[in-house]
Amino acid sequence: MSLNLLGDRPGYHCSACRVTYHDSLRWIDHCNSRSHLKAIGQEHVLAYDRTATLEEVRKRIHELAEMQKPKNESYDLRKNIATKEEAIEEEKARKREDRRIRRRQERAAKRYNEDSE
Numbered sequence: 001m002s003l004n005l006l007g008d009r010p011g012y013h014c015s016a017c018r019v020t021y022h023d024s025l026r027w028i029d030h031c032n033s034r035s036h037l038k039a040i041g042q043e044h045v046l047a048y049d050r051t052a053t054l055e056e057v058r059k060r061i062h063e064l065a066e067m068q069k070p071k072n073e074s075y076d077l078r079k080n081i082a083t084k085e086e087a088i089e090e091e092k093a094r095k096r097e098d099r100r101i102r103r104r105q106e107r108a109a110k111r112y113n114e115d116s117e
């Protein structure tokens with residue numbers, strides 16, 4: 001498989017199948033074709049072609065059912081609200097602190113400007 005610029009037109013050449021394609025969509029189709037995969041010894045990638053066993057289907061259903069279950073089974077509304085309120089208080093405190101620092105910087109800048117006048 002290589003981009004072949006030799007010959008009359010550029011194209012993709014598959015050395016395993018000894019074919020050249022001048023159009024990339026057909027090239028991609030070729031790369032996924034059963035005959036090409038067989039030629040390069042990768043027939044096993046066609047595994048999805050086979051039918052799943054009953055056991056595999058059961059296992060998959062079980063996995064999907066597990067995914068549907070709520071992550072936190074002991075969901076506590078009060079605790080959840082308390083956590084959210086705590087986060088809101090922390091955010092308020094952070095903003096208060098930011099304002100305090102900004103005011104202090106503004107006062108310092110004002111004092112500096114007054115001193116330098």
Ligand SMILES: [Zn+2]
Pocket residue numbers: 014015016017018030035036037039
């Ligand atoms: Zn091929």
